Amino acid sequence: xxxxxxxxxxxxxxxxxxxxxxxxxxxxxxxxxxxxxxxxxxxxxxxxxxxxxxxxxxxxxxxxxxxxxxxxxxxxxxxxxxxxxxxxxxxxxxxxxxxxxxxxxxxxxxxxxxxxxxxxxxxxxxxxxxxxxxxxxxxxxxxxxxxxxxxxxxxxxxxxxxxxxxxxxxxxxxxxxxxxxxxxxxxxxxxxxxxxxxxxxxxxxxxxxxxxxxxxxxxxxxxxxxxxxxxxxxxxxxxxxxxxxxxxxxxxxxxxxxxxxxxxxxxxxxxxxxxxxxxxxxxxxxxxxxxxxxxxxxxxxxxxxxxxxxxxxxxxxxxxxxxxxxxxxxxxxxxxxxxxx
DNA sequence: GGTAGACCTGGACGC
DNA sequence: GCGTCCAGGTCTACC
Numbered sequence: 001x002x003x004x005x006x007x008x009x010x011x012x013x014x015x016x017x018x019x020x021x022x023x024x025x026x027x028x029x030x031x032x033x034x035x036x037x038x039x040x041x042x043x044x045x046x047x048x049x050x051x052x053x054x055x056x057x058x059x060x061x062x063x064x065x066x067x068x069x070x071x072x073x074x075x076x077x078x079x080x081x082x083x084x085x086x087x088x089x090x091x092x093x094x095x096x097x098x099x100x101x102x103x104x105x106x107x108x109x110x111x112x113x114x115x116x117x118x119x120x121x122x123x124x125x126x127x128x129x130x131x132x133x134x135x136x137x138x139x140x141x142x143x144x145x146x147x148x149x150x151x152x153x154x155x156x157x158x159x160x161x162x163x164x165x166x167x168x169x170x171x172x173x174x175x176x177x178x179x180x181x182x183x184x185x186x187x188x189x190x191x192x193x194x195x196x197x198x199x200x201x202x203x204x205x206x207x208x209x210x211x212x213x214x215x216x217x218x219x220x221x222x223x224x225x226x227x228x229x230x231x232x233x234x235x236x237x238x239x240x241x242x243x244x245x246x247x248x249x250x251x252x253x254x255x256x257x258x259x260x261x262x263x264x265x266x267x268x269x270x271x272x273x274x275x276x277x278x279x280x281x282x283x284x285x286x287x288x289x290x291x292x293x294x295x296x297x298x299x300x301x302x303x304x305x306x307x308x309x310x311x312x313x314x315x316x317x318x319x320x321x322x323x324x325x326x327x328x329x330x331x332x333x334x335x336x337x338x339x340x341x
Numbered sequence: 342g343g344t345a346g347a348c349c350t351g352g353a354c355g356c
Numbered sequence: 357g358c359g360t361c362c363a364g365g366t367c368t369a370c371c
Contacts, residue, residue: 140364145351189349194366233366254364 011084013073015091020101020118023047023064023071027095028311030123032134034320035150037168042313050165051090051126053083057159057167060087076163090126111284111295119298124243128209129202130168131243136191136231143323152186171202194231212244219246219288248290250278255300263303
């Protein structure tokens with residue numbers, strides 16, 4: 001009996017991190033930290049996630065006492081040894097714990113503007129499938145729409161943890177749904193069939209995740225493969241590539257145009273501004289081994305923090321919903337036609 | 342190769 | 357409060 005009670009005790013985790021890892025800075029570094037099944041509690045500096053593990057969903061809350069110190073994780077149920085390994089691997093993926101101090105230093109050697117703050121790790125999802133699905137839900141829709149789609153996908157398709165939190169659907173769970181059902185229940189619109197088709201490809205094993213995530217696989221081959229997938233165009237392919245740790249490609253979208261005009265102060269048609277933005281970040285390296293994306297993204301992220309305060313103070317239910325084109329419009333734009341230096 | 346229009350939803354705006 | 361317009365990236369048809 002005593003043994004059974006001990007087995008049922010919620011699991012606690014201790015997770016080692018790189019010496020420069022800062023949970024508040026590194027978890028709140030990419031928009032996905034505002035999307036279900038993730039959450040950041042600014043008042044307690046706790047990052048949490050509901051993860052789809054072997055025996056069902058589990059909710060894990062992570063805290064860090066100081067920079068470089070290990071993370072402590074509290075689960076809402078007992079995990080098997082295999083699930084503990086699975087959870088550790090997912091948390092490492094989400095927080096990019098595989099990127100060492102030296103890896104970040106390599107980025108700072110290319111763009112030393114971020115050396116002092118130590119920025120460089122960008123939060124992502126627990127799985128490549130989730131990163132792809134989230135990217136599709138961010139296309140052709142304003143940010144609050146993306147938040148709602150992900151919340152609905154988790155709540156209506158994902159598994160529920162003992163404390164009532166929902167994990168992101170697995171490919172198998174999503175592949176079982178009819179496109180029309182997904183459209184009406186999760187408000188994903190025309191993305192319905194694309195999401196189901198993508199889930200089926202993952203579930204049937206027709207996507208070689210290991211090959212895609214192996215950084216020895218050439219970027220060009222990965223890019224070509226991604227563009228063949230349902231719902232993945234140039235923007236989505238480049239975004240998925242940065243989520244894989246391939247930082248030499250820019251996912252250019254209307255936010256890039258806004259950034260180019262508002263922050264970099266470029267002038268011209270949208271197409272001309274995109275070209276200037278692209279050229280502006282070339283100095284940080286494009287293509288295989290390049291760092292252009294991280295420089296671009298951190299610039300964009302800093303502009304959000306300038307208007308909304310530090311990301312670790314944002315609440316996903318309030319501040320997190322304010323990132324719409326109209327709310328990010330400049331008060332008084334002062335365009336200029338030359339490249340900034 | 343380049344361009345136009347449809348896809349769908351929610352927010353903004355005008356009345 | 358209601359109706360209309362617009363933003364957003366991908367996909368397809370067409371030139």
